[in-house]
Amino acid sequence: xxxxxxxxxxxxxxxxxxxxxxxxxxxxxxxxxxxxxxxxxxxxxxxxxxxxxxxxxxxxxxxxxxxxxxx
Amino acid sequence: xxxxxxxxxxxxxxxxxxxxxxxxxxxxxxxxxxxxxxxxxxxxxxxxxxxxxxxxxxxxxxxxxxxxxxxxxxxxxxxxxxxxxxxxxxxxxxxxxxxxxxxxxxxxxxxxxxxxxxxxxxxxxxxxxxxxxxxxxxxxxxxxxxxxxxxxxxxxxxxxxxxxxxxxxxxxxxxxxxxxxxxxxxxxxxxxxxxxxxxxxxxxxxxxxxxxxxxxxxxxxxxxxxxxxxxxxxxxxxxxxxxxxxxxxxxxxxxxxxxxxxxxxxxxxxxxxxxxxxxxxxxxxxxxx
Numbered sequence: 553x554x555x556x557x558x559x560x561x562x563x564x565x566x567x568x569x570x571x572x573x574x575x576x577x578x579x580x581x582x583x584x585x586x587x588x589x590x591x592x593x594x595x596x597x598x599x600x601x602x603x604x605x606x607x608x609x610x611x612x613x614x615x616x617x618x619x620x621x622x623x
Numbered sequence: 624x625x626x627x628x629x630x631x632x633x634x635x636x637x638x639x640x641x642x643x644x645x646x647x648x649x650x651x652x653x654x655x656x657x658x659x660x661x662x663x664x665x666x667x668x669x670x671x672x673x674x675x676x677x678x679x680x681x682x683x684x685x686x687x688x689x690x691x692x693x694x695x696x697x698x699x700x701x702x703x704x705x706x707x708x709x710x711x712x713x714x715x716x717x718x719x720x721x722x723x724x725x726x727x728x729x730x731x732x733x734x735x736x737x738x739x740x741x742x743x744x745x746x747x748x749x750x751x752x753x754x755x756x757x758x759x760x761x762x763x764x765x766x767x768x769x770x771x772x773x774x775x776x777x778x779x780x781x782x783x784x785x786x787x788x789x790x791x792x793x794x795x796x797x798x799x800x801x802x803x804x805x806x807x808x809x810x811x812x813x814x815x816x817x818x819x820x821x822x823x824x825x826x827x828x829x830x831x832x833x834x835x836x837x838x839x840x841x842x843x844x845x846x847x848x849x850x851x852x853x854x855x856x857x858x859x860x861x862x863x864x865x866x867x868x869x870x871x872x873x874x875x876x877x878x879x880x881x882x883x884x885x886x887x888x889x890x891x892x893x894x895x896x897x898x899x900x901x902x903x904x905x906x907x908x909x910x911x912x
Contacts (some may be wrong), residue, residue: 564679581681588691590720595712597719615679616812618687619694619724621661622676622704623651623791623841 562570576604578614589618636836639814640729640761640782644701644702645671647831649816651841652723658693660850665697674730674731674839676707677721679762689701691725695870702763709744711751718755724727730755731785731818732764737810740895741791741819745772745825749779754782766892768802770809777813784810785839792842794822797829808833824853824860832872 554560558569563582572578575591580615591598592615598606609615637644650670655661665673675694680687694701703721708714710807711734718730727792735745743766752762756779756869764776768786776784798820807815817830818839827838834879838861847853 553628564681571654571816579769584680587680588724589680589687590724591718592636592716595716597723599723615720617677617720618680618684619691620656620678620687621651621653621690622674622706623653 559608559610561608561611564614564616569619570608572608574604574608575606575614577618578608579603582616584616587618589616593617637814638728639672639763644837645669646858646861647837647865648827649674649818649837649839650844651839653841654695654845655850659689661845662693663695663851664844664854665699667851668844668858670699670854670858672702673697674702674704674841675725676704677717677724681897687724699704701727702727702729702731703727704765705733705751706735709747711732711747711754714747714751715754715758718751719758722760728759729761730763732762743787744766745769745775748772749775752776752779752781763816768799768806770802770806771811773806773810773813777810780878783814783816785816787819788817788826789820793820794824794843795820796822797833800833803830803833803835821857824856827857828860828864828867831861832867834868837861874902 554569557619561568563568563578570578570581572581575593579589579591591603593606594613599601637647646669648668648670649672650665650668651674652661655664673694696802703725705714705717708717714732714734718732721730722728726908730752732748732755734744734747736742745766748764749772754763755762762781763783763785764781765785765787766772766776773784773786786803789798814836816837816839817835821830821838821840822828822843827840844850844854844857902909
């Protein structure tokens with residue numbers, strides 16, 4: 553059962569009950585405030601400038617990614 | 624400048640989407656024993672571009688930020704990839720996130736069809752290349768050696784096309800030489816970079832001798848016993864192969880041709896009847912060396 557005031561999201565493939573209502577809220581809640589990340593919701597890119605105004609709804613799938621080694 | 628100086632200090636003009644490059648080798652950053660060894664390998668290879676990726680970050684994690692700081696210290700350009708993407712949609716979103724993260728509109732576009740072969744899904748690749756070019760990206764598509772697909776990618780706006788030598792991580796070298804030769808011949812003015820499957824410096828030299836503009840590799844260096852030394856070996860092989868291509872390779876012949884002049888060969892008599900009995904049955908063709 554979802555705790556009061558939270559919504560069920562999927563963050564980076566894992567279920568998460570969150571009080572966040574926007575992508576910006578979620579980034580702060582998950583302590584990504586002073587690191588380089590990029591975000592997407594339901595497979596669509598959310599630029600940094602739009603995180604604060606991009607609403608989150610129950611069931612949304614959020615990706616928060618960072619630079620990594622690659623070939 | 625002597626030829627030797629030219630070899631040792633070759634800055635021979637690879638230009639990617641209008642940007643001059645310091646060398647013809649692009650190096651991947653994955654799978655090294657440590658960040659320090661990665662940095663040494665990049666420096667030793669003389670690569671001007673390194674490939675990078677993006678992955679999920681754990682809450683409060685700083686892994687990505689630390690990696691970005693390491694790469695920034697190397698003074699090279701980054702080429703973010705879309706490794707692991709299965710559809711055009713995933714690749715497009717990943718490219719968009721990479722553009723914001725790394726501050727570049729360059730993208731190594733990968734749309735993967737199969738886990739075992741890591742073969743590109745060429746249909747998704749062309750679809751994503753069209754969409755990303757439309758969004759202003761400079762697309763470096765990782766593709767097969769299929770000529771028709773390369774044509775579609777060029778039509779989609781790709782100035783650079785990156786055919787594989789062999790599947791990613793196999794180290795087999797050039798598997799289908801004839802197909803790559805056809806590609807090179809068919810696209811004389813398109814920048815073609817051999818991406819994936821190179822396992823030894825000789826493979827890189829062979830690709831350059833075929834006239835390809837550059838090579839991109841990762842595993843062969845990262846998994847070497849001494850990655851920095853292997854990176855230097857690949858860097859030298861790429862220069863040697865390029866110089867050989869520019870110098871003009873001799874065409875192969877079916878039969879042997881003597882390199883030492885035949886005229887004036889001692890003990891050689893034009894009339895076999897008058898020659899020494901001990902050598903009279905020696906044919907002229909046996910006298911070549």
